[in-house]
Amino acid sequence: MSSGDTADVDTGKLYDENASRWQRREPSSLSDFTARPAMFELCDDVRGLDVIDLGCGEGYCSRELASRGAGSVTGVELSPEMVELAQSQEATLGQGVVYRQGDVAQLADPSGSFDLALGVFVYNYVGTEAMGESFREVHRVLRPGGAFLFSVPHPALAFIQKENAPPFYFDVGDAGYFSGRDRQFQGEIYRRDGTALPVQMVHKTFSDYFSGLRAAGFSGMPDVHELAVTPEHLELDTGFFGPVADLPLHVAIRVSR
Numbered sequence: 001m002s003s004g005d006t007a008d009v010d011t012g013k014l015y016d017e018n019a020s021r022w023q024r025r026e027p028s029s030l031s032d033f034t035a036r037p038a039m040f041e042l043c044d045d046v047r048g049l050d051v052i053d054l055g056c057g058e059g060y061c062s063r064e065l066a067s068r069g070a071g072s073v074t075g076v077e078l079s080p081e082m083v084e085l086a087q088s089q090e091a092t093l094g095q096g097v098v099y100r101q102g103d104v105a106q107l108a109d110p111s112g113s114f115d116l117a118l119g120v121f122v123y124n125y126v127g128t129e130a131m132g133e134s135f136r137e138v139h140r141v142l143r144p145g146g147a148f149l150f151s152v153p154h155p156a157l158a159f160i161q162k163e164n165a166p167p168f169y170f171d172v173g174d175a176g177y178f179s180g181r182d183r184q185f186q187g188e189i190y191r192r193d194g195t196a197l198p199v200q201m202v203h204k205t206f207s208d209y210f211s212g213l214r215a216a217g218f219s220g221m222p223d224v225h226e227l228a229v230t231p232e233h234l235e236l237d238t239g240f241f242g243p244v245a246d247l248p249l250h251v252a253i254r255v256s257r
């Protein structure tokens, strides 16, 4: 894809083609350090909870929640290759996680099946309409009092970065923060070994996320965390984390049903 080209790239195909490169047991890509640990903390105590992991990929977050004592973990994922990878790891580890191929906009689960719905970097792959459908489905499958927690790239990141460079960027081409809504941007996120993974963002503003949640029935005040490089990251590896220090990298949003 050429620089600034925002023509749509098929997400399932992108992940089918790159599935093996996503497989990991240890933190590896930038967001394994700057987002996922914070997401796990924001899940609070998951012991005994029924959890759905939306856009679970090869199961990195599902495995972590299972190891933290979740009562059940169900992973839903678009890419058949990613599902297969998740299932083969489950076959080795035997954590009891159930993975299935599916779209987060149409969940096969009965109403009130889960206490926690987690979506780690999945809503950046869908447009506003599909995100709204998924939010309604999440509201339906959560029990009253259940929690919905998701993370996406920070909506402002790509527009305040000075250049498209490692370890994380999206190429917005000629799009602006508002004119770029619902356009798909290609990007890359780097691993600490210096290799890159291709990622996408269908750009949405904070208004899009919050009005989608409200329309789906989540009427309480969302808990919002703008995630960034910390002093601990810089101490670990200044060369890797330094270029994106002091930038708003990701946003985590938690609401109650």
Ligand SMILES: C[S@@+](CC[C@H](N)C(=O)[O-])C[C@H]1O[C@@H](n2cnc3c(N)ncnc32)[C@H](O)[C@@H]1O
Binding pocket: 011, 012, 015, 054, 055, 056, 057, 058, 059, 060, 061, 076, 077, 078, 079, 082, 102, 103, 104, 105, 119, 120, 121, 122, 125, 126
């Ligand atoms: C960046 S990966 C994150 C995977 C996993 N959540 C993690 O944190 O490791 C995004 C995943 O979302 C999946 N995905 C994208 N759109 C989806 C959809 N509409 N329904 C289900 N999965 C989807 C992709 O195939 C990909 O595996």
